[in-house]
Amino acid sequence: MLASQLRSKLRSNSFALLNVCKGRKYATEVKIPVNIVEVGPRDGLQNEKGIIPVDVKVDLIEKLALAGCQNIEAGSFVSPKWIPQMAGTGEIISRVRRLPDVHYAVLVPNQKGLDGLVSVLNAHNSSPDADSVPPPSDEISIFTAATDAFAQANLNTTIAESLAKLAPVARTALDKGLRVRGYVSVVIACPYTGQVDYKKVREVAKELFQMGCYEVSLGDTVGRGTPSQIAEMLEEVKKDVPVERLAGHFHDTFGTAVANVFTALEHGVRTIDSSVGGLGGCPYSPGATGNVATEDVLYALQGSKYKVVGSEYGNGTIDLEKIMDIGWWISDKLGRESISRAGRALRAKKIRDADMAKDGKVHAKL
Numbered sequence: 001m002l003a004s005q006l007r008s009k010l011r012s013n014s015f016a017l018l019n020v021c022k023g024r025k026y027a028t029e030v031k032i033p034v035n036i037v038e039v040g041p042r043d044g045l046q047n048e049k050g051i052i053p054v055d056v057k058v059d060l061i062e063k064l065a066l067a068g069c070q071n072i073e074a075g076s077f078v079s080p081k082w083i084p085q086m087a088g089t090g091e092i093i094s095r096v097r098r099l100p101d102v103h104y105a106v107l108v109p110n111q112k113g114l115d116g117l118v119s120v121l122n123a124h125n126s127s128p129d130a131d132s133v134p135p136p137s138d139e140i141s142i143f144t145a146a147t148d149a150f151a152q153a154n155l156n157t158t159i160a161e162s163l164a165k166l167a168p169v170a171r172t173a174l175d176k177g178l179r180v181r182g183y184v185s186v187v188i189a190c191p192y193t194g195q196v197d198y199k200k201v202r203e204v205a206k207e208l209f210q211m212g213c214y215e216v217s218l219g220d221t222v223g224r225g226t227p228s229q230i231a232e233m234l235e236e237v238k239k240d241v242p243v244e245r246l247a248g249h250f251h252d253t254f255g256t257a258v259a260n261v262f263t264a265l266e267h268g269v270r271t272i273d274s275s276v277g278g279l280g281g282c283p284y285s286p287g288a289t290g291n292v293a294t295e296d297v298l299y300a301l302q303g304s305k306y307k308v309v310g311s312e313y314g315n316g317t318i319d320l321e322k323i324m325d326i327g328w329w330i331s332d333k334l335g336r337e338s339i340s341r342a343g344r345a346l347r348a349k350k351i352r353d354a355d356m357a358k359d360g361k362v363h364a365k366l
């Protein structure tokens with residue numbers, strides 16, 4: 001690289017550092033940190049047809065933390081009549097063997113949901129373990145949408161009514177020392193009204209941010225977004241919410257989610273929501289598939305200028321092989337195969353490697 005190119009790269013990218021060794025200058029790349037919010041136990045499992053036993057959900061959350069995940073959406077305190085799959089969240093977060101420095105977030109649609117969490121936290125605080133064990137959760141996610149039609153289907157209110165109900169919930173949660181994250185659904189397309197006005201996304205995201213959400217996650221709920229649409233939407237939202245406070249939440253219905261992740265990162269977003277094994281969908285968006293698979297994100301970011309942040313259990317990142325195994329394990333519990341592309345390929349490779357080790361023959365490899 002020419003010196004002038006190097007200088008311009010240093011000016012334009014915060015990830016290159018200039019080192020001096022024995023009088024010679026050379027550039028070291030410092031990777032750009034990317035946070036993953038693992039939403040499989042909530043966004044993933046809420047859309048599964050069968051009811052998953054509590055034990056399996058507890059195992060899933062524990063396995064994810066042991067793979068290095070530091071942000072895990074563990075469940076939701078919503079009406080069991082609306083989303084029966086999420087019943088038992090209080091028991092689940094109480095039973096998980098929690099690791100320090102891991103945020104176990106829960107989705108909360110209203111005051112009643114927050115009350116549900118607070119009673120679990122109170123029970124923990126009055127238990128003998130209170131001082132030695134991290135609390136069951138330290139974070140709520142509140143959610144609304146960029147169209148009234150979707151807000152109506154998901155929350156039985158308009159956008160304006162939902163925001164009015166969520167503001168005091170956020171305030172109370174913040175007063176109790178909880179972190180509050182916000183979601184805007186249908187930021188690209190709405191299953192009921194089609195193309196979404198990005199100015200509306202911006203407006204709703206701004207309201208959530210002003211309510212005290214430390215981060216606002218922008219959901220392509222339908223999974224119809226293309227990279228150019230994601231770019232356009234982000235440019236609009238960035239006018240009112242600092243980009244480092246935005247997260248990308250991309251469903252993979254049309255196979256564009258990984259490309260959308262890269263687009264979001266290139267536009268300055270530093271947090272991506274993903275779902276182990278590509279679990280999930282949305283109960284109010286028929287035909288939409290799950291979130292981008294965590295395995296696919298981890299695989300695609302390898303060797304890039306980005307580095308996924310994780311705990312010591314994933315050696316400072318999130319362990320791709322462990323996530324791949326968890327994706328297969330939970331998919332098996334659901335009676336199907338993992339739908340993560342990287343997860344499937346890595347598993348096939350692992351099986352072939354094991355066969356080769358057994359019989360000494362050369363097997364075609366991916």
Ligand SMILES: CC(C)(COP(=O)([O-])OP(=O)([O-])OC[C@H]1O[C@@H](n2cnc3c(N)ncnc32)[C@H](O)[C@@H]1OP(=O)([O-])[O-])[C@@H](O)C(=O)NCCC(=O)NCCSC(=O)C[C@@](C)(O)CC(=O)[O-]
Binds near residue numbers: 043109156184186249
């Ligand atoms: C918000 C409500 C409750 C309004 O629903 P409603 O029917 O208007 O509420 P209500 O106040 O009339 O109450 C109806 C019943 O629900 C109970 N109830 C009321 N609130 C709660 C609560 N928190 N927990 C437990 N129970 C609750 C309440 O007590 C009552 O029980 P009943 O008297 O009939 O026995 C309902 O619409 C609801 O639960 N919606 C949740 C929908 C949901 O969870 N959707 C999926 C999550 S969002 C998502 O996936 C998108 C996202 C975030 O991933 C991003 C993206 O991809 O776009």
